[in-house]
Amino acid sequence: MRYVNHEAVVKKMNKRLMVNGIFKTIFFAATLFALLVLGVLFYRIISQGVSYLTPEFFQNFGSRVPEKAGIKAALIGSIWLMCVVAPVSIILGVGTAIYLEEYATKNKLNDFIRMNISNLAGVPSVVFGLLGLTIFVRALALGNSILAAGFTMSLLILPVIIVGAQEAIRAVPQDVREASYGMGATKWQTIINIVLPSAIPGILTGAILALSRAVGETAPLVVIGIPVIVHFLPDNLLSQFTALPMQIYDWAKRPQEAFQYVASAGILVLMGFLLIMNSIAIFIRNKFSKRY
Protein backbone atom coordinates (compact mmCIF):
# COMPACT_ATOMS: atom_id res chain seq x y z
CA MET A 1 0.00 0.00 0.00
CA ARG A 2 1.24 3.46 -0.83
CA TYR A 3 0.96 6.32 1.59
CA VAL A 4 1.56 9.15 -0.87
CA ASN A 5 -1.34 9.49 -3.23
CA HIS A 6 0.21 11.08 -6.30
CA GLU A 7 -3.08 11.96 -7.92
CA ALA A 8 -4.19 13.89 -4.85
CA VAL A 9 -0.82 15.62 -4.72
CA VAL A 10 -1.21 16.82 -8.29
CA LYS A 11 -4.73 18.04 -7.56
CA LYS A 12 -3.63 20.15 -4.62
CA MET A 13 -0.48 21.38 -6.29
CA ASN A 14 -2.06 24.54 -7.73
CA LYS A 15 -3.24 25.67 -4.33
CA ARG A 16 0.18 25.08 -2.80
CA LEU A 17 1.89 27.05 -5.52
CA MET A 18 -0.61 29.87 -5.08
CA VAL A 19 0.06 30.12 -1.33
CA ASN A 20 3.76 30.18 -2.11
CA GLY A 21 3.19 33.03 -4.58
CA ILE A 22 1.11 35.03 -2.10
CA PHE A 23 3.79 34.89 0.57
CA LYS A 24 6.48 35.83 -1.90
CA THR A 25 4.44 38.92 -2.82
CA ILE A 26 3.91 39.87 0.83
CA PHE A 27 7.63 39.68 1.60
CA PHE A 28 8.52 41.59 -1.54
CA ALA A 29 6.03 44.30 -0.59
CA ALA A 30 7.63 44.58 2.84
CA THR A 31 11.01 45.12 1.24
CA LEU A 32 9.57 47.57 -1.25
CA PHE A 33 7.91 49.61 1.49
CA ALA A 34 11.17 50.24 3.31
CA LEU A 35 12.96 51.06 0.06
CA LEU A 36 10.18 53.40 -1.02
CA VAL A 37 10.23 55.41 2.21
CA LEU A 38 13.99 55.65 2.02
CA GLY A 39 13.74 56.76 -1.62
CA VAL A 40 11.23 59.50 -0.80
CA LEU A 41 13.44 60.72 2.02
CA PHE A 42 16.50 60.82 -0.21
CA TYR A 43 14.61 62.59 -2.97
CA ARG A 44 13.29 65.26 -0.61
CA ILE A 45 16.66 65.89 1.02
CA ILE A 46 18.58 66.01 -2.21
CA SER A 47 16.05 68.18 -4.06
CA GLN A 48 15.86 70.60 -1.13
CA GLY A 49 19.47 70.67 -0.09
CA VAL A 50 21.49 70.43 -3.24
CA SER A 51 21.04 74.08 -4.21
CA TYR A 52 22.53 75.17 -0.88
CA LEU A 53 25.50 72.86 -1.26
CA THR A 54 27.87 75.56 -2.53
CA PRO A 55 31.55 76.15 -1.74
CA GLU A 56 30.42 79.04 0.49
CA PHE A 57 28.35 76.57 2.52
CA PHE A 58 31.59 74.86 3.56
CA GLN A 59 33.40 78.15 4.22
CA ASN A 60 30.78 80.01 6.31
CA PHE A 61 30.03 79.76 10.00
CA GLY A 62 26.46 79.56 11.28
CA SER A 63 24.28 82.61 10.61
CA ARG A 64 20.80 83.98 11.25
CA VAL A 65 20.44 84.55 7.51
CA PRO A 66 19.82 81.25 5.71
CA GLU A 67 21.78 82.30 2.62
CA LYS A 68 24.86 83.03 4.73
CA ALA A 69 24.63 79.98 6.97
CA GLY A 70 27.51 77.55 6.58
CA ILE A 71 28.65 74.29 8.06
CA LYS A 72 32.35 75.00 8.54
CA ALA A 73 32.34 75.02 12.36
CA ALA A 74 30.22 71.86 12.60
CA LEU A 75 32.23 69.89 10.04
CA ILE A 76 35.57 70.78 11.59
CA GLY A 77 34.06 70.18 15.05
CA SER A 78 32.92 66.69 14.06
CA ILE A 79 36.40 65.88 12.74
CA TRP A 80 37.95 67.06 16.03
CA LEU A 81 35.39 64.96 17.91
CA MET A 82 36.36 61.86 15.90
CA CYS A 83 40.03 62.52 16.70
CA VAL A 84 39.16 62.01 20.37
CA VAL A 85 36.56 59.26 20.01
CA ALA A 86 38.53 57.01 17.63
CA PRO A 87 41.71 56.46 19.69
CA VAL A 88 39.94 56.40 23.08
CA SER A 89 37.20 53.97 22.09
CA ILE A 90 39.39 51.70 19.94
CA ILE A 91 42.18 51.37 22.51
CA LEU A 92 39.79 50.76 25.41
CA GLY A 93 37.45 48.55 23.37
CA VAL A 94 40.06 46.32 21.77
CA GLY A 95 41.97 46.06 25.06
CA THR A 96 38.81 44.93 26.86
CA ALA A 97 37.98 42.44 24.12
CA ILE A 98 41.49 40.94 24.21
CA TYR A 99 41.31 40.61 27.98
CA LEU A 100 37.89 38.96 27.93
CA GLU A 101 38.66 36.57 25.06
CA GLU A 102 42.30 35.67 25.63
CA TYR A 103 43.23 36.24 29.27
CA ALA A 104 40.07 36.07 31.40
CA THR A 105 39.39 32.66 32.89
CA LYS A 106 35.90 31.30 32.65
CA ASN A 107 34.16 32.15 35.91
CA LYS A 108 30.93 33.69 37.10
CA LEU A 109 32.32 37.22 37.40
CA ASN A 110 33.68 37.25 33.86
CA ASP A 111 30.47 35.75 32.48
CA PHE A 112 28.59 38.53 34.28
CA ILE A 113 30.87 41.18 32.74
CA ARG A 114 30.50 39.70 29.25
CA MET A 115 26.73 39.59 29.51
CA ASN A 116 26.47 43.17 30.73
CA ILE A 117 28.69 44.57 27.99
CA SER A 118 26.20 43.23 25.46
CA ASN A 119 23.39 44.79 27.47
CA LEU A 120 25.19 48.14 27.60
CA ALA A 121 25.05 48.28 23.80
CA GLY A 122 21.29 48.66 24.12
CA VAL A 123 21.28 51.55 26.63
CA PRO A 124 19.72 54.71 25.10
CA SER A 125 22.23 57.35 24.07
CA VAL A 126 20.54 60.03 26.18
CA VAL A 127 21.51 58.03 29.29
CA PHE A 128 25.14 58.13 28.19
CA GLY A 129 24.68 61.88 27.72
CA LEU A 130 23.61 62.24 31.36
CA LEU A 131 26.58 60.11 32.42
CA GLY A 132 28.94 62.37 30.47
CA LEU A 133 27.31 65.47 31.92
CA THR A 134 27.77 64.19 35.47
CA ILE A 135 31.29 62.82 35.18
CA PHE A 136 33.18 64.63 32.43
CA VAL A 137 31.43 68.03 32.23
CA ARG A 138 30.83 68.56 35.97
CA ALA A 139 32.94 66.23 38.15
CA LEU A 140 36.09 66.44 36.03
CA ALA A 141 35.23 70.05 35.12
CA LEU A 142 35.97 69.62 31.42
CA GLY A 143 32.98 71.83 30.54
CA ASN A 144 31.21 71.38 27.22
CA SER A 145 34.52 70.84 25.45
CA ILE A 146 35.65 68.51 22.68
CA LEU A 147 37.28 66.28 25.29
CA ALA A 148 34.11 65.91 27.39
CA ALA A 149 31.97 65.17 24.34
CA GLY A 150 34.61 62.81 22.95
CA PHE A 151 34.79 60.79 26.17
CA THR A 152 31.00 60.61 26.34
CA MET A 153 30.73 59.41 22.74
CA SER A 154 33.53 56.89 23.39
CA LEU A 155 31.56 55.42 26.30
CA LEU A 156 28.48 55.27 24.10
CA ILE A 157 30.11 53.20 21.34
CA LEU A 158 32.50 51.24 23.56
CA PRO A 159 30.11 48.26 24.04
CA VAL A 160 29.60 48.00 20.28
CA ILE A 161 33.35 48.03 19.65
CA ILE A 162 34.01 45.48 22.40
CA VAL A 163 31.38 43.06 21.15
CA GLY A 164 32.59 43.43 17.54
CA ALA A 165 36.23 42.92 18.52
CA GLN A 166 35.31 39.91 20.66
CA GLU A 167 33.61 38.31 17.68
CA ALA A 168 36.57 39.04 15.41
CA ILE A 169 38.99 37.55 17.96
CA ARG A 170 36.78 34.51 18.48
CA ALA A 171 36.74 33.89 14.72
CA VAL A 172 40.51 33.24 14.71
CA PRO A 173 40.78 29.43 14.62
CA GLN A 174 41.93 27.82 17.85
CA ASP A 175 44.41 25.55 16.05
CA VAL A 176 46.71 28.40 14.96
CA ARG A 177 46.77 29.61 18.55
CA GLU A 178 47.72 26.09 19.64
CA ALA A 179 50.49 26.01 17.04
CA SER A 180 51.91 29.18 18.53
CA TYR A 181 51.62 28.04 22.16
CA GLY A 182 53.09 24.69 21.12
CA MET A 183 56.32 26.39 20.13
CA GLY A 184 56.73 28.07 23.48
CA ALA A 185 55.18 31.44 22.61
CA THR A 186 53.71 33.40 25.49
CA LYS A 187 50.14 34.56 25.44
CA TRP A 188 51.12 38.08 24.45
CA GLN A 189 53.38 36.87 21.63
CA THR A 190 50.53 34.74 20.34
CA ILE A 191 48.08 37.65 20.53
CA ILE A 192 50.32 40.19 18.80
CA ASN A 193 51.74 37.85 16.12
CA ILE A 194 48.87 35.48 15.38
CA VAL A 195 45.52 36.61 16.77
CA LEU A 196 45.52 40.35 16.08
CA PRO A 197 46.78 40.23 12.47
CA SER A 198 43.91 37.89 11.63
CA ALA A 199 41.34 39.73 13.69
CA ILE A 200 42.21 43.29 12.69
CA PRO A 201 39.96 43.53 9.59
CA GLY A 202 36.97 42.47 11.67
CA ILE A 203 37.93 44.71 14.56
CA LEU A 204 38.39 47.78 12.35
CA THR A 205 35.21 47.20 10.39
CA GLY A 206 33.24 47.04 13.63
CA ALA A 207 35.07 50.04 15.04
CA ILE A 208 34.46 52.25 12.01
CA LEU A 209 30.77 51.36 11.91
CA ALA A 210 30.59 52.27 15.61
CA LEU A 211 32.39 55.54 14.89
CA SER A 212 29.85 56.38 12.20
CA ARG A 213 27.21 56.00 14.85
CA ALA A 214 29.11 58.47 17.03
CA VAL A 215 29.24 60.97 14.15
CA GLY A 216 25.47 60.94 13.81
CA GLU A 217 24.43 60.86 17.49
CA THR A 218 22.68 64.01 18.69
CA ALA A 219 21.15 63.23 22.08
CA PRO A 220 24.37 63.06 24.15
CA LEU A 221 25.56 66.36 22.66
CA VAL A 222 22.26 68.04 23.54
CA VAL A 223 22.47 66.77 27.12
CA ILE A 224 26.08 67.88 27.52
CA GLY A 225 25.11 71.32 26.27
CA ILE A 226 27.08 71.69 23.07
CA PRO A 227 26.40 75.15 21.58
CA VAL A 228 24.85 75.45 18.12
CA ILE A 229 26.06 78.81 16.89
CA VAL A 230 29.83 78.84 16.97
CA HIS A 231 31.78 81.49 15.12
CA PHE A 232 35.27 80.13 15.64
CA LEU A 233 37.16 76.93 14.98
CA PRO A 234 38.38 74.88 17.95
CA ASP A 235 42.12 75.15 18.53
CA ASN A 236 42.61 72.65 21.34
CA LEU A 237 40.84 69.73 23.00
CA LEU A 238 39.31 71.94 25.69
CA SER A 239 37.75 74.35 23.15
CA GLN A 240 34.03 74.70 22.77
CA PHE A 241 32.74 73.39 19.49
CA THR A 242 29.68 72.26 17.61
CA ALA A 243 29.12 69.12 15.56
CA LEU A 244 27.20 68.15 12.42
CA PRO A 245 24.10 66.61 14.03
CA MET A 246 23.79 69.54 16.47
CA GLN A 247 23.95 72.03 13.62
CA ILE A 248 21.37 70.12 11.58
CA TYR A 249 19.09 69.81 14.63
CA ASP A 250 19.32 73.56 15.19
CA TRP A 251 18.56 74.44 11.58
CA ALA A 252 15.68 71.98 11.33
CA LYS A 253 13.84 73.49 14.32
CA ARG A 254 14.04 77.09 13.09
CA PRO A 255 10.77 78.65 11.87
CA GLN A 256 12.03 80.11 8.56
CA GLU A 257 11.31 77.78 5.67
CA ALA A 258 14.69 78.46 4.03
CA PHE A 259 16.45 76.89 6.99
CA GLN A 260 14.76 73.56 6.15
CA TYR A 261 16.75 73.62 2.93
CA VAL A 262 19.91 74.50 4.80
CA ALA A 263 19.24 71.57 7.12
CA SER A 264 18.87 69.29 4.09
CA ALA A 265 22.25 70.48 2.82
CA GLY A 266 23.70 69.73 6.26
CA ILE A 267 22.20 66.23 6.14
CA LEU A 268 23.83 65.69 2.76
CA VAL A 269 27.21 66.64 4.24
CA LEU A 270 26.63 64.29 7.19
CA MET A 271 25.64 61.46 4.87
CA GLY A 272 28.72 62.09 2.75
CA PHE A 273 30.82 61.91 5.93
CA LEU A 274 29.21 58.58 6.88
CA LEU A 275 29.55 57.23 3.36
CA ILE A 276 33.28 57.94 3.39
CA MET A 277 33.69 56.21 6.77
CA ASN A 278 31.72 53.16 5.66
CA SER A 279 33.73 52.96 2.43
CA ILE A 280 36.91 52.91 4.50
CA ALA A 281 35.45 50.06 6.57
CA ILE A 282 34.59 48.05 3.45
CA PHE A 283 37.99 48.80 1.92
CA ILE A 284 39.79 47.57 5.05
CA ARG A 285 37.68 44.44 5.21
CA ASN A 286 38.36 43.52 1.59
CA LYS A 287 42.00 44.48 1.61
CA PHE A 288 43.15 42.79 4.80
CA SER A 289 40.78 39.90 5.33
CA LYS A 290 42.49 36.54 5.23
CA ARG A 291 41.12 33.18 4.31
CA TYR A 292 41.26 30.16 6.55
Place this chain on the structure above:
Amino acid sequence: MVQSLEKGSVRQIETSSIVYDTQKLNLWYGNHHALKNIDLQIKENEVTAIIGPSGCGKSTYIKTLNRMVELVPTVKTSGEILYRERNIFDANYGVEELRTKVGMVFQKPNPFPKSIYDNIAYGPRIHGIKNKKILDEIVEKSLRGAAIWDEVKDRLTTNAYSLSGGQQQRICIARCLAIEPDVILMDEPTSALDPISTLKVEELIQELKVDYSIIIVTHNMQQAARISDKTAFFLNGEVVEFDKTDVIFSTPEDKRTEDYISGRFG
Protein backbone atom coordinates in the same frame (compact mmCIF):
# COMPACT_ATOMS: atom_id res chain seq x y z
CA MET B 1 53.25 -3.38 31.54
CA VAL B 2 55.77 -3.10 34.35
CA GLN B 3 56.10 -6.87 34.31
CA SER B 4 56.98 -6.96 30.66
CA LEU B 5 59.61 -4.31 31.23
CA GLU B 6 61.23 -6.25 34.04
CA LYS B 7 61.37 -9.47 32.14
CA GLY B 8 63.06 -8.09 29.06
CA SER B 9 66.31 -6.27 28.71
CA VAL B 10 64.46 -2.96 28.55
CA ARG B 11 64.75 -2.50 32.30
CA GLN B 12 68.45 -1.91 32.13
CA ILE B 13 68.25 1.36 30.21
CA GLU B 14 70.24 4.10 31.87
CA THR B 15 68.19 6.90 33.32
CA SER B 16 69.98 9.45 31.15
CA SER B 17 68.50 7.97 28.00
CA ILE B 18 64.96 8.32 29.30
CA VAL B 19 63.28 11.49 28.07
CA TYR B 20 59.91 11.08 29.68
CA ASP B 21 59.21 9.19 32.86
CA THR B 22 55.51 9.25 33.65
CA GLN B 23 54.64 8.21 37.19
CA LYS B 24 51.13 7.58 38.47
CA LEU B 25 49.61 10.17 36.18
CA ASN B 26 45.91 10.81 36.60
CA LEU B 27 43.94 13.38 34.68
CA TRP B 28 40.36 14.58 34.93
CA TYR B 29 38.26 16.76 32.59
CA GLY B 30 35.87 18.06 35.21
CA ASN B 31 34.46 14.81 36.61
CA HIS B 32 35.56 12.63 33.71
CA HIS B 33 38.58 10.54 34.69
CA ALA B 34 40.45 10.51 31.37
CA LEU B 35 43.84 9.10 32.36
CA LYS B 36 44.21 6.52 35.11
CA ASN B 37 47.48 5.75 36.86
CA ILE B 38 49.67 6.01 33.78
CA ASP B 39 53.25 4.73 34.20
CA LEU B 40 55.31 5.00 31.05
CA GLN B 41 58.98 5.46 30.28
CA ILE B 42 59.95 6.85 26.93
CA LYS B 43 63.49 6.47 25.61
CA GLU B 44 65.35 8.99 23.52
CA ASN B 45 65.96 8.58 19.80
CA GLU B 46 63.12 6.17 19.45
CA VAL B 47 59.72 6.39 17.88
CA THR B 48 57.10 5.58 20.47
CA ALA B 49 53.63 4.97 19.09
CA ILE B 50 50.49 5.30 21.14
CA ILE B 51 47.53 3.35 19.81
CA GLY B 52 44.03 2.70 21.04
CA PRO B 53 40.38 3.22 20.14
CA SER B 54 38.75 6.67 20.08
CA GLY B 55 38.34 8.19 23.51
CA CYS B 56 40.99 5.99 25.13
CA GLY B 57 43.03 8.99 26.27
CA LYS B 58 45.91 8.72 23.81
CA SER B 59 45.58 12.29 22.54
CA THR B 60 45.06 13.56 26.06
CA TYR B 61 48.25 11.84 27.17
CA ILE B 62 50.41 13.29 24.41
CA LYS B 63 48.98 16.75 25.05
CA THR B 64 49.83 16.38 28.71
CA LEU B 65 53.50 15.84 27.81
CA ASN B 66 53.82 19.50 26.76
CA ARG B 67 50.95 20.67 28.97
CA MET B 68 48.84 21.76 26.01
CA VAL B 69 45.99 19.89 27.67
CA GLU B 70 45.80 22.74 30.19
CA LEU B 71 44.22 24.96 27.51
CA VAL B 72 41.02 23.16 28.54
CA PRO B 73 40.10 25.09 31.70
CA THR B 74 38.55 22.20 33.66
CA VAL B 75 41.61 19.93 33.57
CA LYS B 76 43.05 18.58 36.85
CA THR B 77 46.07 16.29 37.15
CA SER B 78 47.88 14.29 39.80
CA GLY B 79 51.10 12.32 39.66
CA GLU B 80 54.31 13.27 37.93
CA ILE B 81 55.80 13.47 34.49
CA LEU B 82 59.58 13.74 34.63
CA TYR B 83 61.02 15.26 31.52
CA ARG B 84 64.81 14.80 31.63
CA GLU B 85 64.42 14.10 35.35
CA ARG B 86 62.50 17.28 36.08
CA ASN B 87 58.80 17.29 36.96
CA ILE B 88 56.96 19.30 34.31
CA PHE B 89 54.17 20.12 36.78
CA ASP B 90 56.61 21.92 39.11
CA ALA B 91 55.39 25.41 39.85
CA ASN B 92 58.67 26.93 38.70
CA TYR B 93 58.78 24.99 35.41
CA GLY B 94 57.36 27.41 32.84
CA VAL B 95 55.24 25.91 30.08
CA GLU B 96 56.98 28.16 27.53
CA GLU B 97 60.35 26.63 28.47
CA LEU B 98 58.97 23.10 28.25
CA ARG B 99 57.34 23.72 24.87
CA THR B 100 60.59 25.11 23.47
CA LYS B 101 62.18 21.73 24.14
CA VAL B 102 59.17 19.66 23.19
CA GLY B 103 57.72 20.50 19.78
CA MET B 104 54.31 19.43 18.60
CA VAL B 105 52.73 18.53 15.27
CA PHE B 106 48.96 18.55 15.25
CA GLN B 107 46.26 16.40 13.74
CA LYS B 108 45.10 18.97 11.21
CA PRO B 109 47.81 20.92 9.37
CA ASN B 110 47.72 24.33 11.05
CA PRO B 111 50.16 26.69 9.35
CA PHE B 112 49.85 30.38 10.15
CA PRO B 113 48.25 32.54 7.44
CA LYS B 114 51.71 33.91 6.67
CA SER B 115 54.42 33.20 4.12
CA ILE B 116 56.25 29.88 4.20
CA TYR B 117 59.36 31.72 5.40
CA ASP B 118 57.53 33.49 8.22
CA ASN B 119 55.92 30.23 9.30
CA ILE B 120 59.30 28.57 9.80
CA ALA B 121 60.96 31.67 11.27
CA TYR B 122 58.11 32.16 13.75
CA GLY B 123 59.58 29.95 16.48
CA PRO B 124 63.15 31.31 16.32
CA ARG B 125 61.79 34.86 16.22
CA ILE B 126 59.66 34.51 19.34
CA HIS B 127 62.70 33.12 21.10
CA GLY B 128 64.63 36.26 20.22
CA ILE B 129 66.58 35.52 17.02
CA LYS B 130 66.48 38.61 14.80
CA ASN B 131 69.58 38.16 12.63
CA LYS B 132 68.37 37.72 9.05
CA LYS B 133 71.28 35.48 8.07
CA ILE B 134 70.76 33.11 10.98
CA LEU B 135 67.01 33.02 10.27
CA ASP B 136 67.72 32.21 6.60
CA GLU B 137 69.89 29.31 7.68
CA ILE B 138 67.34 28.00 10.16
CA VAL B 139 64.58 28.18 7.55
CA GLU B 140 66.61 26.24 4.99
CA LYS B 141 67.83 23.68 7.51
CA SER B 142 64.34 23.10 8.90
CA LEU B 143 62.73 22.80 5.46
CA ARG B 144 65.45 20.37 4.39
CA GLY B 145 64.93 18.48 7.65
CA ALA B 146 61.25 18.12 6.82
CA ALA B 147 62.05 17.02 3.25
CA ILE B 148 60.15 19.87 1.64
CA TRP B 149 62.96 22.30 0.76
CA ASP B 150 63.11 21.31 -2.91
CA GLU B 151 59.37 21.78 -3.31
CA VAL B 152 59.16 25.26 -1.79
CA LYS B 153 62.61 26.85 -2.06
CA ASP B 154 61.53 29.06 -4.99
CA ARG B 155 58.40 30.38 -3.32
CA LEU B 156 59.30 31.01 0.29
CA THR B 157 57.33 34.26 0.24
CA THR B 158 54.04 32.72 -0.86
CA ASN B 159 51.33 32.07 1.68
CA ALA B 160 51.57 28.65 3.31
CA TYR B 161 47.86 28.21 2.65
CA SER B 162 48.54 27.87 -1.06
CA LEU B 163 50.24 24.50 -0.45
CA SER B 164 48.50 21.12 -0.49
CA GLY B 165 47.46 19.48 2.77
CA GLY B 166 50.42 17.12 2.78
CA GLN B 167 52.86 19.94 2.07
CA GLN B 168 51.24 22.03 4.80
CA GLN B 169 51.76 19.25 7.30
CA ARG B 170 55.45 19.00 6.38
CA ILE B 171 55.68 22.80 6.73
CA CYS B 172 54.27 22.32 10.22
CA ILE B 173 56.91 19.69 10.92
CA ALA B 174 59.61 22.05 9.59
CA ARG B 175 58.20 24.82 11.78
CA CYS B 176 58.53 22.49 14.73
CA LEU B 177 62.14 21.59 13.81
CA ALA B 178 63.01 25.30 13.64
CA ILE B 179 62.96 25.60 17.42
CA GLU B 180 65.47 22.70 17.55
CA PRO B 181 63.44 20.64 19.99
CA ASP B 182 64.57 17.59 21.91
CA VAL B 183 61.29 15.70 21.57
CA ILE B 184 58.64 15.90 18.86
CA LEU B 185 55.07 15.05 19.79
CA MET B 186 52.81 14.09 16.90
CA ASP B 187 49.07 13.87 17.40
CA GLU B 188 47.71 11.76 14.52
CA PRO B 189 49.81 13.75 12.04
CA THR B 190 48.63 11.86 8.95
CA SER B 191 44.93 11.42 9.70
CA ALA B 192 43.99 14.35 7.45
CA LEU B 193 46.36 13.38 4.62
CA ASP B 194 46.10 11.29 1.47
CA PRO B 195 48.08 8.00 1.19
CA ILE B 196 51.02 9.47 -0.73
CA SER B 197 51.46 12.38 1.66
CA THR B 198 51.12 9.93 4.54
CA LEU B 199 53.94 7.84 3.11
CA LYS B 200 56.16 10.91 2.83
CA VAL B 201 55.50 11.90 6.42
CA GLU B 202 56.19 8.34 7.60
CA GLU B 203 59.51 8.27 5.77
CA LEU B 204 60.31 11.61 7.31
CA ILE B 205 59.62 10.29 10.80
CA GLN B 206 62.13 7.49 10.19
CA GLU B 207 64.78 10.06 9.27
CA LEU B 208 63.96 12.35 12.17
CA LYS B 209 64.38 9.72 14.88
CA VAL B 210 68.14 9.84 14.43
CA ASP B 211 68.17 13.30 15.97
CA TYR B 212 64.94 13.50 17.90
CA SER B 213 62.79 11.44 20.21
CA ILE B 214 59.37 11.07 18.65
CA ILE B 215 56.10 10.23 20.32
CA ILE B 216 53.29 9.67 17.88
CA VAL B 217 49.60 9.08 18.47
CA THR B 218 47.94 7.14 15.69
CA HIS B 219 44.64 5.41 15.12
CA ASN B 220 46.24 3.48 12.29
CA MET B 221 47.76 0.24 13.62
CA GLN B 222 49.64 -0.52 10.41
CA GLN B 223 51.27 2.85 10.72
CA ALA B 224 52.36 2.13 14.28
CA ALA B 225 53.75 -1.23 13.14
CA ARG B 226 55.62 0.36 10.23
CA ILE B 227 57.28 3.28 11.94
CA SER B 228 57.61 2.77 15.68
CA ASP B 229 60.17 1.08 17.92
CA LYS B 230 57.87 0.86 20.93
CA THR B 231 54.12 0.80 21.12
CA ALA B 232 51.81 1.60 24.00
CA PHE B 233 48.23 0.38 23.84
CA PHE B 234 45.76 2.62 25.66
CA LEU B 235 42.24 1.57 26.60
CA ASN B 236 39.73 3.55 28.67
CA GLY B 237 42.44 5.85 30.02
CA GLU B 238 44.79 3.06 31.07
CA VAL B 239 47.95 1.65 29.56
CA VAL B 240 47.11 -1.96 28.81
CA GLU B 241 50.45 -2.91 27.38
CA PHE B 242 53.73 -1.22 26.49
CA ASP B 243 56.55 -3.04 24.76
CA LYS B 244 58.66 -3.24 21.65
CA THR B 245 56.46 -2.83 18.61
CA ASP B 246 57.22 -6.23 17.12
CA VAL B 247 56.36 -7.88 20.42
CA ILE B 248 53.07 -5.99 20.69
CA PHE B 249 52.08 -6.93 17.16
CA SER B 250 53.26 -10.55 17.22
CA THR B 251 52.93 -11.86 20.76
CA PRO B 252 50.92 -9.44 22.90
CA GLU B 253 50.54 -10.51 26.51
CA ASP B 254 47.14 -9.04 27.16
CA LYS B 255 44.03 -10.47 25.55
CA ARG B 256 42.61 -6.97 24.98
CA THR B 257 45.71 -5.90 23.04
CA GLU B 258 45.41 -8.97 20.87
CA ASP B 259 41.73 -8.30 20.25
CA TYR B 260 42.41 -4.70 19.31
CA ILE B 261 45.31 -5.27 16.93
CA SER B 262 43.54 -8.14 15.25
CA GLY B 263 40.64 -5.77 14.60
CA ARG B 264 38.06 -7.38 16.86
CA PHE B 265 37.07 -3.97 18.30
CA GLY B 266 37.97 -0.31 18.03
